[in-house]
Amino acid sequence: MPHHLVNISETPGGPLGAELRAKLAPHENVLAGLAVDLSVNLRFASGQLLLTQQRLLAQTSDSAEVQAWVLTPDHRLRLVDHGGVASLELHDAQQRLALWRLTMGLHASALQLVLLDYPYILAVSSLA
Secondary structure, eight states, X not given: OOOOBSOGGGSOOHHHHHHHHHTOOTTXXXXXXXXXXXXXTSOEEEEEEEEESSEEEEEETTOSSOEXXXXXXXXXXXXXXXXXXXXXEEEOSSSEEEEEXXXXXXXXXXXHHHTSSOTTOOEEOOOO
């Protein structure tokens, strides 16, 4: 059974996107995708995130491995912006599990991901 992509125009492309799509299980539907354009050290670097109904998958140009988290009701995505840089964080009930950084040009796309009507993904904040 092929993967059903909600919006094919937002499907990640390029080598990173292809590796992420290859990690999808046959039953997984992609709900959203997001490109990131900064490393955690604030250097320009490409990355991709895919949100499915079960998992969040991520790959950056810094890492050869695709990272994946099985989502539970304790997981939250948190979007924070400060000084022209947005930070997208994945948290569980105890700690931050992952961090991605992006320029403000991608902030609107990240906000759409965070605001999806999805039970596990609901936190937005802004620092002055």
